[in-house]
Amino acid sequence: MTRGHRTALAASALTIGAALIHRALRAGRSIDFNGKAVLITGGRGLAFQMARQFAAEGARVMLVARDRGELDRARDALRAHGAEVSTFCADVMHRDQAIAAVHQIVERYGSIDVLINNAGIIQVGPLDHMTEGDFEEAMAVHFWGPLHMTLAAIPHMRQRGGGRVVNISSIGGKIGVPHLAPYCASKFALAGFSQAIHAELTRDDIYVTTVCPGMMRTGSPFNAWFKGRHRDEFTWFAVSDSMPVMSIDAARAAAQVIEACRHGDPELVITWPAKLAVMANGVMPEAVSTAMCIANRLLPAPTDDRSGDERHSGWQSLSDWAPSTLTTLTERAAVENNELPH
Numbered sequence: 001m002t003r004g005h006r007t008a009l010a011a012s013a014l015t016i017g018a019a020l021i022h023r024a025l026r027a028g029r030s031i032d033f034n035g036k037a038v039l040i041t042g043g044r045g046l047a048f049q050m051a052r053q054f055a056a057e058g059a060r061v062m063l064v065a066r067d068r069g070e071l072d073r074a075r076d077a078l079r080a081h082g083a084e085v086s087t088f089c090a091d092v093m094h095r096d097q098a099i100a101a102v103h104q105i106v107e108r109y110g111s112i113d114v115l116i117n118n119a120g121i122i123q124v125g126p127l128d129h130m131t132e133g134d135f136e137e138a139m140a141v142h143f144w145g146p147l148h149m150t151l152a153a154i155p156h157m158r159q160r161g162g163g164r165v166v167n168i169s170s171i172g173g174k175i176g177v178p179h180l181a182p183y184c185a186s187k188f189a190l191a192g193f194s195q196a197i198h199a200e201l202t203r204d205d206i207y208v209t210t211v212c213p214g215m216m217r218t219g220s221p222f223n224a225w226f227k228g229r230h231r232d233e234f235t236w237f238a239v240s241d242s243m244p245v246m247s248i249d250a251a252r253a254a255a256q257v258i259e260a261c262r263h264g265d266p267e268l269v270i271t272w273p274a275k276l277a278v279m280a281n282g283v284m285p286e287a288v289s290t291a292m293c294i295a296n297r298l299l300p301a302p303t304d305d306r307s308g309d310e311r312h313s314g315w316q317s318l319s320d321w322a323p324s325t326l327t328t329l330t331e332r333a334a335v336e337n338n339e340l341p342h
Contacts, residue, residue: 229301
């Protein structure tokens with residue numbers, strides 16, 4: 001046997017050994033959600049699907065959102081299938097309300113074992129029409145909200161001897177996407193925070209998972225906010241969200257998040273297109289940047305007047321192309337995932 005063969009065999013053995021050790025450690029971190037108290041921020045889209053699946057495993061779920069109607073619909077739909085679910089109306093952008101939400105679940109269920117920071121806002125449009133207020137709002141929802149919730153939950157988890165925190169960032173928290181500047185900026189912040197505290201909290205048996213989904217068919221375009229040529233912006237967003245190869249069904253995405261949470265995985269990137277994009281950005285950042293520049297040229301241009309500064313929901317931005325047969329999957333997802341008009 002040549003020296004090269006011996007080196008290759010040794011490298012293979014080390015790789016296999018490392019993979020086996022990783023698998024054993026991951027299995028050792030696995031937890032059962034039966035009887036666990038799970039707090040999820042948000043009451044529609046991915047949050048709704050996660051609540052359904054956690055409840056199916058016997059978890060006691062509390063949904064926290066600022067829209068009472070959204071919470072009531074989610075609670076009634078989940079309870080109709082036997083879920084043990086409660087709700088608490090709060091705006092987690094505000095520290096006192098975030099603390100109150102954590103206190104509420106501890107008071108009701110005796111603990112908080114799992115925290116899912118999922119609440120989100122999507123603002124779509126050219127940078128020309130985005131204001132500092134748009135960036136402040138995105139940061140408040142995607143960074144300050146999870147920060148408030150996490151800091152409030154950690155002492156209770158330490159007292160219990162461990163727990164799980166899942167932060168729902170985005171592929172937009174790894175790669176900057178044109179016409180989503182406030183969203184990407186805030187999701188990058190959340191991803192950085194989440195990855196940093198993972199290393200610190202592991203010693204307390206609190207495992208933090210950063211989730212970066214690609215496009216998901218949750219029905220979210222209808223409740224996103226659009227600026228500039230808002231009908232055109234909504235059209236490309238809704239059509240893209242409906243593409244079966246490029247996007248994933250919300251229930252499948254929720255199942256992946258729950259598995260990552262169960263095993264305390266440090267990171268989860270959802271959808272193969274998103275994984276490939278992250279890999280490409282790491283190896284060929286200039287190529288990805290060029291692709292984004294090309295994509296930007298295909299997106300709607302800013303308007304010539306200040307009317308583009310006004311924001312409109314997806315429901316207010318319907319066009320000849322959306323809804324249409326091109327957005328059938330997104331429309332179906334909106335009904336299934338409680339993405340109804342406010």
